[in-house]
Amino acid sequence: MQFCGNPLDTRSKYAAIAQRRCQREQGHTGPCGEFPYLRDLESSHPAVAAKIKRDSTMTTGASWSSKDAGPNRILRWVMLLSDDELLAYGIDMMKLKPQVVAKLRDKAATYDECMAVARQLTWATYQMPNAPTPSSDVRVYLEECCGPLTLGKACCSVCRLPLSFDLFAEARRGKAAIETSHMDPRKHDPANVAFAHRECNIAQGPMTLNQFYDWIQGILERAERIGGRS
Ligand SMILES: [Zn+2]
Ligand SMILES: [Zn+2]
Numbered sequence: 001m002q003f004c005g006n007p008l009d010t011r012s013k014y015a016a017i018a019q020r021r022c023q024r025e026q027g028h029t030g031p032c033g034e035f036p037y038l039r040d041l042e043s044s045h046p047a048v049a050a051k052i053k054r055d056s057t058m059t060t061g062a063s064w065s066s067k068d069a070g071p072n073r074i075l076r077w078v079m080l081l082s083d084d085e086l087l088a089y090g091i092d093m094m095k096l097k098p099q100v101v102a103k104l105r106d107k108a109a110t111y112d113e114c115m116a117v118a119r120q121l122t123w124a125t126y127q128m129p130n131a132p133t134p135s136s137d138v139r140v141y142l143e144e145c146c147g148p149l150t151l152g153k154a155c156c157s158v159c160r161l162p163l164s165f166d167l168f169a170e171a172r173r174g175k176a177a178i179e180t181s182h183m184d185p186r187k188h189d190p191a192n193v194a195f196a197h198r199e200c201n202i203a204q205g206p207m208t209l210n211q212f213y214d215w216i217q218g219i220l221e222r223a224e225r226i227g228g229r230s
Helices: 036-044 046-057 076-080 083-087 098-106 111-125 136-146 165-169 198-204 209-226
Strands: 178-182 193-197
Touching (some): 111 136
16 A cells, blocks of 8 residues: 655654654545554544554563663664664663663664554454454555454464453453564564463563474473373
Protein backbone atom coordinates (compact mmCIF):
# COMPACT_ATOMS: atom_id res chain seq x y z
CA MET A 1 0.00 0.00 0.00
CA GLN A 2 1.16 3.55 -0.76
CA PHE A 3 0.79 5.76 2.31
CA CYS A 4 -0.16 9.43 2.34
CA GLY A 5 3.03 10.30 4.22
CA ASN A 6 2.09 13.88 5.09
CA PRO A 7 4.09 15.10 8.09
CA LEU A 8 2.11 15.14 11.35
CA ASP A 9 2.51 17.80 14.02
CA THR A 10 3.90 16.55 17.29
CA ARG A 11 4.90 18.25 20.50
CA SER A 12 7.39 15.52 21.44
CA LYS A 13 10.86 16.73 22.38
CA TYR A 14 12.16 13.98 20.08
CA ALA A 15 10.29 15.33 17.02
CA ALA A 16 13.57 16.21 15.27
CA ILE A 17 14.77 12.58 15.36
CA ALA A 18 11.98 11.14 13.22
CA GLN A 19 9.15 12.95 11.48
CA ARG A 20 5.86 11.25 12.27
CA ARG A 21 3.80 10.77 9.11
CA CYS A 22 0.24 10.04 8.03
CA GLN A 23 -0.25 6.28 7.63
CA ARG A 24 -3.54 6.49 5.73
CA GLU A 25 -3.67 5.41 2.11
CA GLN A 26 -2.41 7.83 -0.53
CA GLY A 27 -5.13 10.16 -1.83
CA HIS A 28 -7.41 9.55 1.19
CA THR A 29 -10.21 11.95 2.07
CA GLY A 30 -10.64 13.43 5.54
CA PRO A 31 -7.95 14.19 8.09
CA CYS A 32 -4.50 12.56 8.19
CA GLY A 33 -3.73 10.08 10.94
CA GLU A 34 -0.93 7.92 12.25
CA PHE A 35 -2.94 4.89 13.40
CA PRO A 36 -6.08 4.93 11.18
CA TYR A 37 -6.59 1.15 11.59
CA LEU A 38 -6.83 1.49 15.40
CA ARG A 39 -9.96 3.67 15.17
CA ASP A 40 -12.39 0.86 16.09
CA LEU A 41 -10.32 -0.46 18.99
CA GLU A 42 -9.75 3.06 20.30
CA SER A 43 -13.47 3.41 20.90
CA SER A 44 -14.37 -0.19 21.88
CA HIS A 45 -11.17 -1.28 23.69
CA PRO A 46 -8.97 1.80 24.35
CA ALA A 47 -6.52 -0.12 26.59
CA VAL A 48 -5.82 -2.61 23.78
CA ALA A 49 -5.28 0.20 21.25
CA ALA A 50 -2.95 1.97 23.71
CA LYS A 51 -0.99 -1.24 24.28
CA ILE A 52 -0.49 -1.74 20.53
CA LYS A 53 0.79 1.83 20.15
CA ARG A 54 3.02 1.55 23.21
CA ASP A 55 4.52 -1.86 22.42
CA SER A 56 5.20 -0.98 18.79
CA THR A 57 6.85 2.39 19.41
CA MET A 58 8.35 2.32 22.92
CA THR A 59 11.15 0.32 24.55
CA THR A 60 10.00 -1.68 27.54
CA GLY A 61 12.91 -0.45 29.66
CA ALA A 62 13.06 -1.25 33.32
CA SER A 63 9.85 -1.90 35.21
CA TRP A 64 11.16 0.20 38.06
CA SER A 65 12.30 3.78 37.95
CA SER A 66 15.77 4.64 39.22
CA LYS A 67 18.83 6.52 38.04
CA ASP A 68 20.90 3.56 36.89
CA ALA A 69 17.95 1.51 35.63
CA GLY A 70 17.64 4.02 32.83
CA PRO A 71 14.67 5.65 31.17
CA ASN A 72 11.53 3.68 31.85
CA ARG A 73 10.02 3.86 28.38
CA ILE A 74 11.40 5.71 25.42
CA LEU A 75 10.64 5.86 21.71
CA ARG A 76 12.49 3.04 19.98
CA TRP A 77 13.92 5.30 17.27
CA VAL A 78 15.52 7.51 19.94
CA MET A 79 17.66 4.49 20.86
CA LEU A 80 19.23 4.62 17.36
CA LEU A 81 21.12 7.79 18.33
CA SER A 82 24.73 7.71 19.49
CA ASP A 83 25.63 8.22 23.16
CA ASP A 84 26.76 11.78 22.33
CA GLU A 85 23.52 12.62 20.56
CA LEU A 86 21.49 11.20 23.46
CA LEU A 87 23.38 13.41 25.94
CA ALA A 88 21.87 16.43 24.19
CA TYR A 89 18.45 15.00 25.14
CA GLY A 90 19.50 14.53 28.75
CA ILE A 91 20.01 10.77 28.47
CA ASP A 92 23.42 9.76 29.76
CA MET A 93 24.01 6.19 28.57
CA MET A 94 27.45 6.14 30.26
CA LYS A 95 25.73 6.34 33.64
CA LEU A 96 23.62 3.24 33.01
CA LYS A 97 24.67 -0.34 33.74
CA PRO A 98 26.03 -2.14 30.64
CA GLN A 99 23.16 -4.69 30.76
CA VAL A 100 20.63 -1.84 30.73
CA VAL A 101 22.38 -0.15 27.79
CA ALA A 102 22.48 -3.46 25.88
CA LYS A 103 18.79 -4.04 26.56
CA LEU A 104 17.81 -0.55 25.43
CA ARG A 105 19.97 -0.74 22.29
CA ASP A 106 18.43 -4.15 21.45
CA LYS A 107 15.00 -2.49 21.39
CA ALA A 108 16.02 0.22 18.90
CA ALA A 109 14.02 0.39 15.67
CA THR A 110 13.30 2.93 12.97
CA TYR A 111 10.04 4.89 12.89
CA ASP A 112 8.92 2.97 9.79
CA GLU A 113 9.63 -0.39 11.45
CA CYS A 114 7.54 0.69 14.46
CA MET A 115 4.64 1.75 12.21
CA ALA A 116 4.79 -1.61 10.41
CA VAL A 117 4.84 -3.47 13.74
CA ALA A 118 1.76 -1.54 14.95
CA ARG A 119 -0.14 -2.61 11.82
CA GLN A 120 1.03 -6.21 12.27
CA LEU A 121 -0.04 -6.32 15.94
CA THR A 122 -3.46 -4.88 15.09
CA TRP A 123 -3.85 -7.44 12.32
CA ALA A 124 -2.90 -10.19 14.81
CA THR A 125 -5.34 -8.82 17.41
CA TYR A 126 -8.30 -9.13 15.07
CA GLN A 127 -7.46 -12.79 14.50
CA MET A 128 -7.75 -13.74 18.17
CA PRO A 129 -10.68 -15.86 19.34
CA ASN A 130 -13.37 -13.51 20.78
CA ALA A 131 -11.86 -10.43 19.12
CA PRO A 132 -14.33 -7.77 17.93
CA THR A 133 -15.04 -7.64 14.20
CA PRO A 134 -13.25 -4.77 12.42
CA SER A 135 -15.27 -2.34 10.32
CA SER A 136 -14.88 -3.03 6.63
CA ASP A 137 -12.47 -0.16 5.85
CA VAL A 138 -10.19 -1.17 8.75
CA ARG A 139 -10.28 -4.75 7.49
CA VAL A 140 -9.45 -3.72 3.93
CA TYR A 141 -6.55 -1.56 5.15
CA LEU A 142 -5.06 -4.31 7.34
CA GLU A 143 -5.51 -7.00 4.69
CA GLU A 144 -3.81 -4.86 2.09
CA CYS A 145 -0.86 -4.23 4.43
CA CYS A 146 -0.52 -7.60 6.18
CA GLY A 147 -2.49 -10.27 4.28
CA PRO A 148 -5.85 -12.02 4.72
CA LEU A 149 -7.48 -11.77 8.16
CA THR A 150 -8.54 -15.17 9.47
CA LEU A 151 -10.87 -14.40 12.34
CA GLY A 152 -10.46 -16.44 15.51
CA LYS A 153 -7.33 -18.31 14.43
CA ALA A 154 -4.57 -16.54 16.38
CA CYS A 155 -2.41 -18.49 18.77
CA CYS A 156 0.44 -17.72 21.15
CA SER A 157 3.67 -17.38 19.15
CA VAL A 158 5.55 -19.46 21.75
CA CYS A 159 3.28 -22.32 22.97
CA ARG A 160 0.90 -22.31 19.95
CA LEU A 161 -2.24 -22.59 22.09
CA PRO A 162 -5.14 -20.30 21.13
CA LEU A 163 -4.75 -16.74 22.41
CA SER A 164 -8.11 -15.29 23.38
CA PHE A 165 -8.77 -11.56 23.00
CA ASP A 166 -10.36 -11.74 26.49
CA LEU A 167 -6.87 -12.14 27.97
CA PHE A 168 -6.19 -8.46 27.20
CA ALA A 169 -8.57 -7.57 30.00
CA GLU A 170 -6.87 -9.92 32.46
CA ALA A 171 -4.04 -8.42 34.43
CA ARG A 172 -2.42 -9.48 37.67
CA ARG A 173 -0.69 -6.83 39.74
CA GLY A 174 -0.71 -4.56 36.73
CA LYS A 175 0.93 -7.15 34.46
CA ALA A 176 -1.02 -7.95 31.32
CA ALA A 177 -1.76 -11.59 30.49
CA ILE A 178 -0.83 -10.98 26.84
CA GLU A 179 2.57 -9.61 25.87
CA THR A 180 4.15 -8.61 22.58
CA SER A 181 6.82 -11.17 21.81
CA HIS A 182 9.71 -11.26 19.37
CA MET A 183 10.87 -14.44 17.61
CA ASP A 184 14.30 -12.82 17.77
CA PRO A 185 14.29 -10.40 20.70
CA ARG A 186 16.80 -8.16 18.89
CA LYS A 187 14.63 -7.48 15.83
CA HIS A 188 11.59 -5.22 15.93
CA ASP A 189 9.99 -5.74 12.54
CA PRO A 190 6.65 -7.19 11.40
CA ALA A 191 8.08 -10.59 10.42
CA ASN A 192 9.39 -11.00 13.92
CA VAL A 193 6.64 -9.79 16.29
CA ALA A 194 3.48 -11.47 17.53
CA PHE A 195 1.50 -11.87 20.71
CA ALA A 196 2.22 -14.47 23.37
CA HIS A 197 0.99 -15.44 26.82
CA ARG A 198 2.90 -13.51 29.44
CA GLU A 199 4.23 -16.75 30.98
CA CYS A 200 5.43 -17.98 27.58
CA ASN A 201 7.14 -14.70 26.77
CA ILE A 202 8.89 -14.72 30.15
CA ALA A 203 9.98 -18.35 29.63
CA GLN A 204 11.51 -17.50 26.24
CA GLY A 205 13.45 -14.65 27.87
CA PRO A 206 16.36 -13.25 25.83
CA MET A 207 16.59 -16.40 23.65
CA THR A 208 15.38 -16.53 20.08
CA LEU A 209 12.31 -18.73 19.70
CA ASN A 210 14.40 -21.48 18.06
CA GLN A 211 17.00 -21.39 20.83
CA PHE A 212 14.16 -21.64 23.34
CA TYR A 213 12.63 -24.70 21.61
CA ASP A 214 16.08 -26.38 21.46
CA TRP A 215 16.58 -25.68 25.15
CA ILE A 216 13.18 -27.15 26.08
CA GLN A 217 13.80 -30.18 23.85
CA GLY A 218 17.16 -30.80 25.55
CA ILE A 219 15.51 -30.67 28.96
CA LEU A 220 12.77 -33.10 27.94
CA GLU A 221 15.28 -35.52 26.39
CA ARG A 222 17.46 -35.49 29.50
CA ALA A 223 14.45 -35.91 31.74
CA GLU A 224 13.39 -38.98 29.72
CA ARG A 225 16.90 -40.45 29.70
CA ILE A 226 18.11 -39.67 33.19
CA GLY A 227 14.73 -39.87 34.84
CA GLY A 228 12.89 -37.43 36.97
CA ARG A 229 9.75 -37.36 34.89
CA SER A 230 6.85 -38.85 36.71
ZN1 LIG B 1 -2.83 11.81 5.12
ZN1 LIG C 1 1.62 -19.42 25.19
